[in-house]
Amino acid sequence: MQVKLEDIIQSIYFLPQEVLDDVLGNFKHLEYPKNHFLLKPGKPCKHIWFMTKGAVRYYYTNEQGKEMNTWFSMDRQVIADTSSLVKKEPSEESIQLLEDSEMYAIEYTSLQTLIQKHHAFSLWYIKLVELYYIAQIEDRLTDLQFLDAKQRYQKLLSLYPDITNRISLGNIASYLNISQETLSRIRAGKI
Amino acid sequence: MQVKLEDIIQSIYFLPQEVLDDVLGNFKHLEYPKNHFLLKPGKPCKHIWFMTKGAVRYYYTNEQGKEMNTWFSMDRQVIADTSSLVKKEPSEESIQLLEDSEMYAIEYTSLQTLIQKHHAFSLWYIKLVELYYIAQIEDRLTDLQFLDAKQRYQKLLSLYPDITNRISLGNIASYLNISQETLSRIRAGKI
């Protein structure tokens, strides 16, 4: 049962048919296997991906070569390195599939052309940015500021109840910025 | 020597004269004394402020009643609780002046009208959001994830070299999420 691109687009902000038709032609449907990289450090992020199925992790590699996860996105979510995207600078992070995944992609340059061309589409993009980028990044920020590891784990669980079946303890511990031993103890209720 | 609103606006994204004229009429010039609140928790954030002079802190009050600073903005910066603004939900944070300050303000509802009315202004707002909101929030996020207290302090100092003369140690320690004793020891080079 395939999610329709048209529905994803119209659910963000309604576009008149004429604009929608032009927009749809700029998206590609893509399928990639587990472990595929959507983005590698040093490369600028040139796409926005609308996932329809699968899971990804965002991560940085620090000076000691340790991979540090910063976020997971699963199923119906918008994927991009927004910082690299809008600054047009090389990415510092990797985006890697954790499962075989399906998605629609649009190039940022196409998007720029479309917002110049269609007033309605510029309003659509504002909604996307406000609702997806800002709302999500702000949530992550307040989590990081105010919640301890245990609370952040519980919040992650409430966001993705099946995450323990889909993402390894090590990957989750890396996201929580705690050792996997500590996460194991949290799970066992010993903390 | 007053910063001109027109220059602030045009530096973000160039607007044709006709649009600029309409836009300028929607801004108010404001002056407030030290300790004034631009925003209090429970109230939705309804404005975007363009500071021209002064300093503010953003902070949350946690369950124990402790105030936790999340950000400082000084002089020429854009101020808003972007999360409350775009979600149109009550704010969870306070924005308080730390110095007598001057700024221009626009209501979010006026801004919405203007982006519907002028295609050029919707493109202006996209630039504002991309360059100010996203770039800044992403920077804060990566700082929080990867830098320890000392590194975050040094980064804050490089961003605002005169911050120690303008903002108290306690306020800065709260932002760094460390005790003020620890910040004092960092300053003394004992850490």
Add this chain to the structure above:
DNA sequence: ACCATTTTTTGATTTACATCAAAAGTATTC
């Protein structure tokens, strides 16, 4: 200039979590 208040510094103690080390459990391959 002096007193009151606030801010910053210093020292002693406690604590949460990292790290180290190893065992137990689970998955993958031949």
Add this chain to the structure above:
DNA sequence: GAATACTTTTGATGTAAATCAAAAAATGGT
């Protein structure tokens, strides 16, 4: 189905920074 390689759990120890307590320094008001 034994062998090998991951993943997760458990236990012991170390450490950075919080907390507690109090002194010192700076700031503000009269």
